[in-house]
Amino acid sequence: MDKWEMYMEIQQLIKKCFSKSKVAEKLGVSRSTVYRHLRRSPSEIAEWVESLQTRTEKLDPYKELILNWLGEHSDLSAAQVQDWLLEKYKDMKIGESIVRAYVRMLREEYHIAK
Template sequence: MVRWKMYSDIHHFKDIGLNKTQVANRLNLNYKTVRKYWDVTPDEFLEIQKSRKARKLDKYHDPILTWLKQFPDISTAQIHDWLLEHYQDKTIKDRTLRNYIMDLRKKHNIPKQRTARQYQAVVDPPMGYQLQVDFGETKLRSTNGGKTKVYGMGAVLSNSRFKYSEWVDKPFTTSTLISMLNHCFEYIGGVPKELVFDQDKIATVNENYGDIIYTYEFEKYKKTMGFKVHLCKAYDPESKGYVKTFVM
């Protein structure tokens, strides 16, 4: 919007008869900037801005293209989330990213195709064997009338569907997760053989060729408690099961 106002102002003063130097002085702009846009049409200006914004995403070209090739039906919103998770870039605009992805799909012939997923019945594990764990957050009204964000963990025993949940008012850390799991194990009366998680940054710090590298604190806790971990794909909540609905 700021650049469009600048362009509009340049052409306003041009139309009333001012020359480039006068326009530059009036708008406190560099003379080269005024000269650059002096004979540019509105459509050409919008194309210039679109190209300028797209160039900002070129540094993410390789990971975006890789995701598109691996998951052709992926949405712009999912790629936006992944970029935020991996690169913490909060400046990316939805429309800019959508246009960039459309250009990549066209250039590399990657149509957005949704493949039919094959489902089959899965036998429940034995009683007490598997615990599915997930996380969520919401805002609650506080006693002073404002709103406070709270963070929750939900857990469901796969066979009995026995549930446990706990909420805190601070973002999760590995220590928070361990504390909540201890409370959960005490509540359900034991430690399951297997815990199922999303591939979540709370419990993991990196993924290298499919081998999960745990944080030191969580790896030590896992070995001490004697359970194994199954990590679902973060972009595939349907592989999680019952707990996803429970938390969401």
């Protein structure tokens, strides 16, 4: 469920008189997430969702390189991708979770099985 769908679902459940705790439980999110979505107006949510869609990823400049590596070695782990990036770009500072999420996204987008 994307952020806009989450916002809409929260709004609908609140209109159906579910408590905020029950909404959080039904959607599998924290109560603070429910409260955060309720504080935002629909226009704020729309702007926020649009900014998420146009935002570039930290690893986008290395996308083709990573895709080549995954194409050649489909069993390559995100940790190995990170190691190879750090070998090639000594000054790069990148967290493991960022690489893991980026590799997962590329695998889904380009249907690269592990």
